[in-house]
Amino acid sequence: MSNRVKNIIVPIMAVILGMLVGTIIMVVTGYDAVAAFTALWNGAFGEIYYTGEVIRQVTPLILAGLSVAFAFRTGLFNIGVEGQLIVGWLAAVWVGVAFDLPPVIHTLVAVIAAGVAGALWAFIPGLLKAKFRVHEVIVTIMLNYTALHVTNYIIRTVLSEKSDRTEMIKGTATLRSSFLEGLTDYSRLHWGIVIALIGVFIMWFLLEKTTRGYELRSVGFNQHASHYAGMNVDKNIILSMVISGAFAGLAGAMEGLGTFGYASIKGGFTGVGFDGIAVALLGGNGPIGVILAALLFGALKVGALNMPLEAGVPNELVDIIIALIVFFVAASYMIRLFIDRISKKGVK
């Protein structure tokens, strides 16, 4: 069996196994699994409204997934997506609140500000890695907390008068669209999905088709050979982190300019950044894989809200299923081994 086929089968098996174990848990705890999954499905795709909500949920997940995948493909592990996302969110809202610009342009400027903010936040671990070989995982984790508290402070003191949220962004900066809302029975679907899909294309094109991507991948695989070949290793490490951070920042803009329209004080992380790790992992760090994985996670999250209503199953169960899927993906090494065994038997 070729590696390509395996890369597709392994995540699918992980999903199936996750659902299977989820079913067992439901049965054991006395819930009706069939009803639960029906409710899940209906809650995600049963009505056009729900589908709109799923796509809205998927949008930041795609970008967060891209962020992790991009770093991973270039040899880095960006655990800091969450922090970069929060920073991007705040930057987008700031521009949305403080500036007076014509429509479209205002939105674009706010989106770009979010990307730049995320990129700058990721520049720090990139620089530390390049210059002092400090491991990016440690720095990015610490910067997640820093981002959380710094943005909270700014919201409280600069962007509001000791309130726990900012004003709404100006209408000129919003990603919201009455057209898309109308199309989906007044869900919160917004233009962000277009940006996310453009992001997917950019990641693919940049990595696979450009000389820059060639360098980034090369440095990710083998710094010594890249140095020998005349590439600037430090610069590429920093750049890889910066681009990854920009994707994360954009994910924040989706929330700030699309879903919410403001930024508020957060007691904890949004979780989207961490879900991005799971999305990238499940999607095999490829562009199409990230879209599909984000779709799955988005559907599970939105659909879950319907489970208590329709089937009386607590929606924490969906969190358990998601966790199980992630677990099985992470354990994909075992699944691969299993496939190898089976396909070998088939040959004999």
Next chain:
Amino acid sequence: MEYVIEMLGIRKEFPGIVANDNITLQLKQGEIHALLGENGAGKSTLMNVLFGLYQPEQGEIRVRGKAVKITNPNIANDLGIGMVHQHFMLVDKFTVTENIILGKETKTGLKIDLKKAEQEVREISERYGLAVDPQAKIADISVGMQQRVEILKTLYRGAEILIFDEPTAVLTPQEIKELIQIMKTLIKEGKSIILITHKLKEIMEVCDRCTVIRKGVGIGTVNVSETNPNELASLMVGREVTFKTEKADAKPAQSVLEINGLVVKDSRGLTAVNNLNLDVKAGEILGIAGVDGNGQTELIEAISGLRKSESGSIQLNGKEIRNLSPRKITEAGTGHIPQDRHKHGLVLDFPIGENMVLQTYYKSPFSKAGVLNFKQIYQKAKSLIQEFDVRTPSEFTLARALSGGNQQKAIIGREVDRNPDLLIAAQPTRGLDVGAIEFIHKRLIEQRDNGKAVLLLSFELDEILNVSDRIAVIYEGEIVAIVNPKETTEQELGLLMAGSKQKEVGEQTNV
């Protein structure tokens, strides 16, 4: 029951290639059995099958007459089969003993009994004359010593049958002599050995029998006492091979590379290259001879920009290139076949095709305005693969999947093809078969004949004597003599390399 190992009709396929096709190898008790074949012939694959790393599609393996299925290395271990791999598998930060007992720890209660293990390791080491210090850290010992640790590891696990995959490729001539001694001791102690090597001299010296494979197919087994190097070479290549490379006299012209008063420090901060002077002229091959660790690596790294130097000057075609970036130095007209092909030469996780443009990807026709042109890249790769006889299923295969020798040929193709004014070749034929060595030597000479300068670093005195037009002997970071290969002998070179400054030799040439 005279055979300890019988591999009968083994077949192993990889996607797009049959690596082993109906190969039979029978190992007698107490013999050293050579396994000979061109690069990519399937030697490592066959041994990995025996060691349980790959499962054969067809064929049978018998150990002491009993048919067995070796589905993983643990089973091989239990059957008394040990393997010393082409690339070592040691943990740098662990001591010798810790590495050896890894996975086989002797415990008292829950605690690892390091003292006892150390004692055992010392005993085995003494018994086979390995002279390994059980407490040394792997990072601190030489490559030759590391190899002995690998040997110790197999012995500690009770191996009766030892597989050596190209053990001598990474060793200096002195270390090779010692290894051969060790192998003889092993045989005396009742072990049996399968030895993969490309060096026919070694086969003639220590082996009893030799099995030859060609392009994955078993050609047969011969008694070494009844054969000679020429016959072995033609058996394995399928044609006559000349060992002495024919070449016209060099016509050296202007200096291409001029080094004056160069000082380079090694990674520990000690002076490795000490006020060194050297020049290489257009139209000549300058060979650097020296015992490993006398500054040759640092010298080459300094010229190619991989390492910063302290002082002095390095001029290429009259232009100062010292401490420029590797890119600038490459663009100034150098090519570099690096000593360590896995570390510097290749991005193993790239397809071989993408590796072929490692220094030129940003130039036309391989890219335009920052966008790669894969059609051009793979076309180039395809023609290089053909020209340099790189055996690979396709140009899209990952470099990692190529055999060691074919990886090397790919690098050489890439560097020679750029046609640089100065070609630095550091151990270019390490791990290559005799046919490929002949080919590479011809290409180096061709570069020379085209008026290019070639700087050759090699630990093989044969190669240095055969290919160079002038030989610079390096000792403790200085060029201590420059000799004419036609007027010197291995003995004399050996003495110079050991540091005996013979004035007459030094004076008759312009150091």
